[in-house]
Amino acid sequence: MAAYDFDTVIDRRQVPTSKWDRYPEDVLPMWVADMDFSVAEPIAAALRDRLEHPVFGYGGPGPASLRDLIAEDMRDLYGWTISPADVVFLPGVVPGFNQALKAIAQPGDSLVIETPVYPPILAAAGHWDLNRVDVPVLPVAEGSAVDVDRLTGALAGAAAFLLCNPHNPTGRVRTRTELEAVAEASLSSGAVIISDEIHCDIVYGGARHIPVAALSPEVARRTITLMAASKTYNIAGLKTAYAIIPDADLRRRFVAANLGMSEGANVLGLVATEAALRHGRPWKQALLSYLEANRDHLVARLARELPGIRLNSPEATYLAWLDCSALELGDAYRFFLDKAKVAFNPGPSFGGDDHHVRLNFGCPRTLLDEGIDRMVKALSQR
Ligand SMILES: Cc1ncc(COP(=O)(O)O)c(C=O)c1O
Structure with missing residues (x-):
């Protein structure tokens, strides 16, 4: 075998x-x-080990060792320097982008998304009475995944851009040039970027994932990045993800927008995530x-x-x-x-x-x- x-x-x-x-x-x-x-x-072993401890109470804000590991990963994989304190643990990426929208947008504001797209991204604007502005993702034959002029036009006056990169369902990976264009358009319009990067690890030969927030500290200050070990390591049922929000004020607003709905992560999910990132x-x-x-x-x-x-x-x-x-x-x-x-x-x-x-x-x-x-x-x- x-x-x-x-x-x-x-x-x-x-x-x-x-x-x-x-x-x-x-x-x-x-x-x-x-x-x-x-x-x-290594994930199964870490879970078995945790089960030896007989108490499964609340896990608190998440282990410092895992925050440190995430910060190391961002530096090693993407050359992106974050502080362990920038990490907010969540029960999922979907709760994460909905919480982000609650934090940054008011009813009637515009949210830009790229369609076709993962159904909960399509549905998110409706949860918060936002005006959804759809921009089509372009097929590979078009070269670029994004029509920058069209996206820039859509972003004018928008409160947020919910980016899905790598993109579900087309499997497209944004190049640095595309991300720079997307980031510039968002920054100049004042839109906050919410970047769903849950598929960031599952990238094949040739292509390379770049977190949009890794482009520059300026972009990072206006971005809420959402990641998880769940897709890559097939542990989605353990309900654990994380947001990386370098700007302290944006992070405070994000945490406040939780409104008692999705606080903290699953204690076993945190164990599995740490084992995945450390040994997987x-x-x-x-x-x-x-x-x-x-x-x-x-x-x-x-x-x-x-x-x-x-x-x-x-x-x-x-x-x-x-x-x-x-x-x-x-x-x-x-x-x-x-x-x-x-x-x-x-x-x-x-x-x-x-x-x-x-x-x-x-x-x-x-x-x-x-x-x-x-x-x-x-x-x-x-
Ligand atoms: C783009 C994208 N975001 C989020 C999720 C689900 O995230 P979670 O289970 O952490 O809420 C999926 C699952 O397929 C996905 O494809």
């Missing part, structure tokens, strides 16, 4: 899960963004190799066997945004669910059209092949 096993198919129906419980047993779930891999051993890198490297091979396999099989489906090979994330418009399936999500017994995420839930679906390839290769086989068969029987 390889040092790390990503090939074994684990029966996740033995425990409650969002992914495997939603659909009947004959449906293969390739939707919600978690992976079908077991957790890295070899596992992560192996995971990235496996996922990158899955991505290439998916892209190659679709090009060969289902050329009517177009996709831009994702530079990041284990998500692929499939354009099925040439196949004229009508509602592509429905077609694949009913005829292929494969569950994707429907395009409209991201603000896209119903010719698009999002496929999750964070699974053993055999499951990925099973999903593609089912698609090929259903399409051949049309």
Whole structure:
């Protein structure tokens, strides 16, 4: 067996899960963004160790050792200097960007987002009575992921820009030039940048993640960065994330906007996060190799066997945004669910059209092949 096993198919129906419980047993779930891999051993070991201590009371503001580790990671990975005190632990990135919006925007203010996008980002403006301004993310063929002029126009007078980088569902990674343009447009309009960087670790060859706040201290002062170990290490159910907010006043406003709704993080999630960041890198490297091979396999099989489906090979994330418009399936999500017994995420839930679906390839290769086989068969029987 390889040092790390990503090939074994684990029966996740033995425990409650969002992914495997939603659909009947004959449906293969390739939707919600978690992976079908077991957790890295150093994380499991740290959790077992913590369980030896019999008390699970409130965890306080989060361990100093983890704050220090996050600060070290930002310096080592991105050359970004932060203070451990800049870190605010949270039960999730979604609560984090909603809390950020409460802190910085008033009802009626404008919030700029880039569509199609992760559904809770699409929904966030509605929670706070904000005016949502959508700017399209451009496909790889366009070169740049962002039409800077259009984004700059949208940001004029906006209170906030909710950036998703790397981008879910397109898997695009912003280049430094693009981020500089985005940051300049935000700074000149006075918009605060809320940067959802939850997929920052899952970036493939060639591309490199740059936190927008790492561009300059000036940008960092106007940015709330949201990160977590949850996507990379497949521990989303442990409900732990963190905001990095270097500006003390912005941080104070962010914390005050919690309003008793989502304070603090899960004590086991904090343990898992620390183990992941401290000991998980070899596992992560192996995971990235496996996922990158899955991505290439998916892209190659679709090009060969289902050329009517177009996709831009994702530079990041284990998500692929499939354009099925040439196949004229009508509602592509429905077609694949009913005829292929494969569950994707429907395009409209991201603000896209119903010719698009999002496929999750964070699974053993055999499951990925099973999903593609089912698609090929259903399409051949049309
Ligand atoms: C872009 C993005 N942000 C946030 C989340 C979820 O964050 P959390 O579970 O920490 O609230 C996801 C999950 O898929 C995501 O893709």
